[in-house]
Amino acid sequence: MSARDAILNALQQASAIRISNGDTIPERPSFKVMHRDYQGHRPLSQQLESMISKVKGEVIRTSQGKLDETVQAVLREKNIKRLLLSPESPYIQSFDAFLDETRLYDEAIENWKSELFNDIEASITSTLGGIAETGTLVLWPSVSEPRLMSLVPPIHIAILYESQIQPTFWHFLRHQKWSEGMPTNALLISGPSKTADIEQTLAYGVHGPKELVVVLVEEESEE
Amino acid sequence: MNTTTDPFQERSEAAVKDKKLRANFLSAMNGLMEKRDLAFDDKTQLEALRILGAQVRQNSLVKLPELLVELETKLIQKGVQVHWAQTPTEAVDIIQSITLKEKATKIIKGKSMVSEEIHLNDKMEQIGVECLESDLGEYIVQLAKETPSHIVMPAIHKNTAEIADLLHEKTGIERKEDALYMTEQARLQLRQNFMEADIGLSGVNFAVAETGTLCLVENEGNGRLTTTVPKTHIAIMGIEKVVEKLEDTAPLLSLLTRSATGQPITTYFNMISGPRKEDELDGPESVHLVLLDHGRTQMYQDDELLDTLRCIRCAACMNHCPVYTRIGGHAYGFTYPGPIGKILMPHLEGLDETQSLPTASSLCGACAEVCPVKIPIPDLLVRLREEANHPNAQSSNVKGAGVKRRGMEPVIWSMWRWWHQGGTRYRLMTTTLSRLRFLQPGTLSPWTNTRTLPKLAKKTFHQQMNARAKK
Ligand code: SF4
Secondary structure, three states: OOHHHHHHHHHHHHHHHHHHOOOOOOOOOOOHHHOOOOOOHHHHHHHHHHHHHHOOEEEEEEOOOOHHHHHHHHHHHOOOOEEEEOOOOOOHHHHHOOOOEEEEOOOOHHHOHHHHHHOOOEEEEEOOEEEOOOOEEEEOOOOOOOHHHHOOOOEEEEEEEHHHEEOOHHHHHHHOOHHHOOOOEEEEEOOOOEEOOOOOOOEEOOOOOOEEEEEEEOOHHHO | OOOOOOHHHHHHHHHHHOHHHHHHHHHHHHHHHHHHHHHOOOHHHHHHHHHHHHHHHHHHHHOHHHHHHHHHHHHHHOOEEEEEEOOHHHHHHHHHHHHHHOOOOEEEEOOOHHHHHOOHHHHHHHOOOEEEEOOHHHHHHHHOOOOOOOOOOOOOOOOHHHHHHHHHHHHOOOOOOOHHHHHHHHHHHHHHHHHHOOEEEEOOOEEEOOOOEEEEEEOOOHHHHHHHOOOEEEEEEEHHHEEOOHHHHHHHHHHHHHHHHOOOOOOEEEEEOOOOOOOOOOOOOEEEEEEEOOOHHHHHOOOOHHHHHHOOOOOHHHHOOHHHHHHOOHHHOOOOOHHHHHHHHHHHHOHHHHOOHHHOOOOOOHHHHHOOOOOOHHHHHHHHHHHHOOOOHHHOOOOOOOOOOOOHHHHHHHHHHHHHHOHHHHHHHHHHHHHOHHHOOOOOOOHHHOOOOOOOOOOOHHHHHHHHHHO
16 A cells, blocks of 8 residues: 555544544634724734834835835945846836846846845845735745745845735735635745844844835825 | 663753753743743733634644645645655655655755654765755754754754854854854855755645645745755655645744744745746746655544644743753654653654653643643643553554553552552551551652652541541
8 A cells, every 4th residue: 555545544544433423524613813903004004014123124115106216215225236126127217227237037047046146136026915913025926026036135125015915914815815826936024034043142134135125105095 | 670771861860960051941941931922912812813723723633634635636736746655764765766866966954843853864864965954043953963952943952152162163164152143154154055955855834735835934034945946845744734724824823933932923934836837937846745644643543642733833832841941852852852742752753662751741731821722731641641551552542552561550559549449448558557657768769869758647647637526
């Protein structure tokens, strides 16, 4: 018998005995404890900001109209020269002028691994939204924004729309019906990479980004 | 009678005498307990969440055989290759053959307790394949040629000075007692390895049957690099890690990170549902999942011991355990230390090998009080103590049951019972004992090594009470 069959047989037999002893398959539990009361997106974005700041995430608020300007200011302030962008990024044009070299993630990683690991200083990615209660960004890497964009460069700049914030991860899963189709990789990111493995001393930037900048685009109507 | 000294006893005695080790554990556990407490400020909500956590895990276990099949089907649809292993040897064989097929020489590893369980690093080394740990704590432990002493914080037994010595000695960096400096150096040392490794090997925190998704919880980003950069990703997990629905991960994640380190969430929650698609530009070209039994089906067959399988490996039970805090993780001598180890290892290795573990507890109940999925650890310890003395080992679900049953012990206990069953014989016995008190031995080792033996009273309790009544 294969290992698979042996394992499944043993489990099925135990299950069958339980059922013959009167056990029933329980119903799905109630997720009531996950429910939250909330009004409007501003309180959610404020909560997200306060949570992510506690783990060294920077939040810069802006409006849709000033978005380009804000992102440029971040790049200037951090003195970023080698930037990684998605080939479909709406910002490509606006950065041409002052960046020494903007790299587009437009070919398979194998062809330029060492450049990504050694030369790129920052990346800009979009987000699918945010989670208020834990100060979290939700990302679905894709063909145009591959997985490593938000992981390898020392500075990760993420654009988050205030209207896309949910109170908890559970709300996100529910509202966006994730279970109907998952991408190859989905990520929750809450701050720059960190460790506390040396005598519980918190140290940021161990393997992933050392800095996480959230450019938060506020809802116009709520101003 | 078993006359050889118990290795657990020896190790724990040595650990208790090691002042530095005790100081390291005491301060670390105090810190972790406080962080957990602060993270659950609303105790009513905590209780409701624990109930949900326990239900979610329990329900998934009830449906375990079906969910495993569903998980496998979904994963195969997405291009993940699924392997099953009954024993550590089978799991190692599977990983070795993938390695050979890929002609791989270097594996980079994210944190995985199951890989520790099967002693993967040593086994791979035997066929000339290097396994490099990339989680900082695991990296430190590997450099020291040790094993993790804690399931969440592998290097917790070492303080900053010891780590500074180690890194200086083994990697040649400057000796600085500065966690930030050492972390930065480790980053530099490991970066190159992420780029070069042929295979990334990781554990799994939850596997979602509904969507065929492997979830990994981590702070460092090494787990993401491990599962994204190398051409091949191998994930390994115990068969119990399946949950039914994607939404089940939400309460479990919240319980896990807060119970473990007091964080509302870890930096990364990485959900993998398949290898790189044709048009994608990164991610592994192939993903393998190894499902390991190793004693888990044995737990599954027992209605009570089944609860052990609910565990989400948060380590809160060890952080709150007075025994663990005093002896540290290595004294247990097995992959999983602390309360969870005491109820898990007897199934993985058999009670005959692990008979001391269930007794290494004061049954204070702190573990059960904090366990996010409400595993009644003390009850299970008592059950395993019974199993060790099981009169009919054949009918037991536990491998090695009956190991502690000795010839004289049952006889003594049946005499004890007989003696307590009749009023007259009980009184006769206690009166005789109090008369013969001069024959009582002065010491009863090892109990009296650190205690004074109480003397039998001159008069029995009944005699004293009768005397008072007559006054
Ligand atoms: S037994 Fe409970 S407290 Fe201990 S590691 Fe498992 S889930 Fe956490």
